Amino acid sequence: MNIFLIFFGKIVIFISKILNLGNGSTWPGHVALNIDKNFIKNIIEKNKDLKIILIAGTNGKTTTGKLIQTILEGSGKRVFQNTAGANLLNGVASSLTKFSSISGKINFDYAIFEIDENTLPLILKNIKPEIIILINLFRDQLDRYGEVNAISKKWKDALASLDSKPSLILNSDDPQIAYLGDAIKNEVKYFGVKGRKSQNTEHASDSTYCPKCASKLNYKTATFSHLGDWECSKCHLKKPKPDVENFDKYPLPGLYNKYNIHAAVLTARELGISNEKIKKALINFQPAFGRQEIIKYKNKKIQIFLSKNPASFNQSLNIITELKARHLLIILNDRIPDGRDVSWIWDVDFEKYLENFTEILVAGDRACDMALRLKYAGMDNFKTYESLKIAVTEALKGTPDNEILYTLPTYSAMLDLRKILTGKSIL
Amino acid sequence: MKNRQSPIVNIQYSITIGWLYPELMSTYGDQGNIIVLKKRCEWRKINAQVLKLNEGFNEKLLDSIDILFMGGAQDTQQKIVSKDFTVSKTESLRKKIEDDTPGLYICGAYQFLGKYYKEADGNKIKGLDIFDLYTEHPGVGKERLIGNIAIKTSDGSVVVGFENHGGRTYLGKNLKPFGQVIKGYGNNSIDSTEGAIYKNSIGTYLHGPILPKNPQIADWLIEKALERKYKKKIKLEKLDDSLSQKAKEDVLRKIASF
Numbered sequence: 001m002n003i004f005l006i007f008f009g010k011i012v013i014f015i016s017k018i019l020n021l022g023n024g025s026t027w028p029g030h031v032a033l034n035i036d037k038n039f040i041k042n043i044i045e046k047n048k049d050l051k052i053i054l055i056a057g058t059n060g061k062t063t064t065g066k067l068i069q070t071i072l073e074g075s076g077k078r079v080f081q082n083t084a085g086a087n088l089l090n091g092v093a094s095s096l097t098k099f100s101s102i103s104g105k106i107n108f109d110y111a112i113f114e115i116d117e118n119t120l121p122l123i124l125k126n127i128k129p130e131i132i133i134l135i136n137l138f139r140d141q142l143d144r145y146g147e148v149n150a151i152s153k154k155w156k157d158a159l160a161s162l163d164s165k166p167s168l169i170l171n172s173d174d175p176q177i178a179y180l181g182d183a184i185k186n187e188v189k190y191f192g193v194k195g196r197k198s199q200n201t202e203h204a205s206d207s208t209y210c211p212k213c214a215s216k217l218n219y220k221t222a223t224f225s226h227l228g229d230w231e232c233s234k235c236h237l238k239k240p241k242p243d244v245e246n247f248d249k250y251p252l253p254g255l256y257n258k259y260n261i262h263a264a265v266l267t268a269r270e271l272g273i274s275n276e277k278i279k280k281a282l283i284n285f286q287p288a289f290g291r292q293e294i295i296k297y298k299n300k301k302i303q304i305f306l307s308k309n310p311a312s313f314n315q316s317l318n319i320i321t322e323l324k325a326r327h328l329l330i331i332l333n334d335r336i337p338d339g340r341d342v343s344w345i346w347d348v349d350f351e352k353y354l355e356n357f358t359e360i361l362v363a364g365d366r367a368c369d370m371a372l373r374l375k376y377a378g379m380d381n382f383k384t385y386e387s388l389k390i391a392v393t394e395a396l397k398g399t400p401d402n403e404i405l406y407t408l409p410t411y412s413a414m415l416d417l418r419k420i421l422t423g424k425s426i427l
Numbered sequence: 428m429k430n431r432q433s434p435i436v437n438i439q440y441s442i443t444i445g446w447l448y449p450e451l452m453s454t455y456g457d458q459g460n461i462i463v464l465k466k467r468c469e470w471r472k473i474n475a476q477v478l479k480l481n482e483g484f485n486e487k488l489l490d491s492i493d494i495l496f497m498g499g500a501q502d503t504q505q506k507i508v509s510k511d512f513t514v515s516k517t518e519s520l521r522k523k524i525e526d527d528t529p530g531l532y533i534c535g536a537y538q539f540l541g542k543y544y545k546e547a548d549g550n551k552i553k554g555l556d557i558f559d560l561y562t563e564h565p566g567v568g569k570e571r572l573i574g575n576i577a578i579k580t581s582d583g584s585v586v587v588g589f590e591n592h593g594g595r596t597y598l599g600k601n602l603k604p605f606g607q608v609i610k611g612y613g614n615n616s617i618d619s620t621e622g623a624i625y626k627n628s629i630g631t632y633l634h635g636p637i638l639p640k641n642p643q644i645a646d647w648l649i650e651k652a653l654e655r656k657y658k659k660k661i662k663l664e665k666l667d668d669s670l671s672q673k674a675k676e677d678v679l680r681k682i683a684s685f
Binding site for chain 2: 139147148149150208209214216334340341342343344345346347365366368369371372373375376377378
């Protein structure tokens with residue numbers, strides 16, 4: 001059965017690549033799982049030497065995965081990853097199809113899978129990973145995921161019922177994530193980032209109450225959102241001591257990327273890779289698509305900052321402000337991968353940043369909602385477009401050749417934008 | 428700046444907006460409602476200040492409030508708020524509401540004003556018992572009511588939003604709904620009612636947040652607050668709401684195509 005499913009999947013991947021259909025990274029897996037629900041389990045059991053690394057969290061999965069892949073490949077390992085964003089069971093199954101031989105043999109040392117928040121418990125029933133990395137939990141797509149507390153509870157239950165003993169790599173600065181380490185008997189290592197002194201966390205802070213006793217947390221320092229050096233005012237549960245909170249050379253700017261880089265470095269160290277090798281491998285790191293990716297288009301430069309929830313949107317605004325951005329295109333969609341509820345844009349702190357931009361263009365399915373948000377943030381120099389193509393053309397016209405057009409799209413908007421700029425579909 | 432000639436002295440109106448538990452009861456972009464109330468006052472030169480009423484706030488602060496607002500929350504957060512509502516704090520809020528203080532209570536806050544909330548496992552959490560309503564979760568595994576929603580309020584205007592709730596709310600005989608569901612689920616997906624309106628207080632499941640795309644509700648709250656405070660009929664200056672209207676039409680088109 002497997003041979004047939006793998007063969008069939010490979011043909012689908014091949015055809016969708018030729019025809020530029022853009023669904024080769026989920027559809028073969030979808031079909032395979034429908035015919036054989038143990039497809040993933042079976043193929044993994046055939047490849048006992050394949051080591052698996054799982055990455056879950058709201059923001060940073062794709063970048064962290066790419067960082068780890070780059071480091072591992074730098075030390076001569078053979079590594080594959082599921083396609084960014086194809087992080088449900090069908091995405092994992094599809095990538096197994098793609099990287100195995102017809103007989104189901106996988107000639108790689110490592111598989112890195114980024115996993116959707118809701119899918120983590122399911123995937124753990126099929127796969128025994130070597131390492132699980134949990135990066136953070138922010139409010140995101142509340143219509144699909146439910147609330148942050150509900151997800152962390154699901155994760156806790158899933159981790160507690162594991163019969164294997166993977167190492168856990170956890171974010172010490174995110175109370176909900178760090179607390180998972182308390183509940184589990186596995187080996188746990190922590191990464192964090194040194195923050196600034198601050199009493200106030202941002203408005204969209206989800207976890208400023210103790211995950212154990214629900215009392216108010218005190219923060220000695222904070223980085224962003226609810227991440228920082230926290231301690232419970234009542235039961236004194238506090239941030240565990242991080243094993244990595246510094247690195248000599250960061251291949252990507254932005255505070256949020258420090259977390260991703262520290263998670264990757266800690267993972268690499270766990271796998272026995274020396275600091276020298278890690279540093280050397282990361283020198284030539286290229287960002288994943290849509291994550292600070294720069295695309296050249298007709299003599300102009302466009303940089304894409306995927307911005308899909310309040311935490312990531314605030315971080316994007318923060319970093320492009322540091323980069324002295326002047327021309328900005330915001331694209332808001334409300335399709336299934338974006339979350340159908342766009343309420344979250346009111347949790348983004350636009351008021352803090354908007355005066356820095358000379359021109360703002362707004363597009364996407366819910367452009368008017370975004371325009372309304374900007375209006376109430378006190379802006380008046382923005383333009384709203386129904387057509388993304390026209391918005392892109394106009395935005396480029398307004399951006400001088402020696403400047404960069406900064407774009408902040410939601411997930412499906414990012415795919416649309418890339419398609420316009422490169423002519424290719426990804427998913 | 429000099430103000431050389433101003434023969435007519437306008438009264439400078441001012442109001443205080445009380446934001447109940449901004450840290451705990453604020454999950455779905457609820458701060459957008461506060462932003463809208465404040466801005467629409469500012470644009471009309473009405474002085475508006477926001478008073479954040481956090482866990483452990485002194486209930487005497489309620490005396491100075493002209494508009495009350497409380498948003499939705501996660502279960503854990505709601506339990507913390509529940510504990511913070513002592514008997515006397517509950518009585519102070521009841522007095523405010525009975526005394527016609529305009530207020531907007533979204534989702535979790537709306538449920539909390541009722542008699543009780545029965546959780547999926549059957550456990551009952553006592554509410555403040557100010558609104559004659561109760562809410563029950565139909566049980567583990569039962570669907571949440573999620574999606575874009577449009578309702579018609581008693582004045583005939585269409586209100587749009589996004590709902591996302593597990594609990595089903597049932598109104599007592601004498602409590603009026605906030606609106607009738609045109610498309611969506613509303614209070615319980617059975618009787619086509621949505622929300623509740625009691626005196627000048629609105630309880631509703633509508634996020635979105637509700638006020639940016641339905642500014643007439645914001646203006647109603649502001650008007651009621653000014654009338655109550657200054658004890659006279661007040662007509663607010665009209666604002667350009669064409670952008671709100673367009674955003675609302677986008678949602679209505681989306682709903683119609685479903």
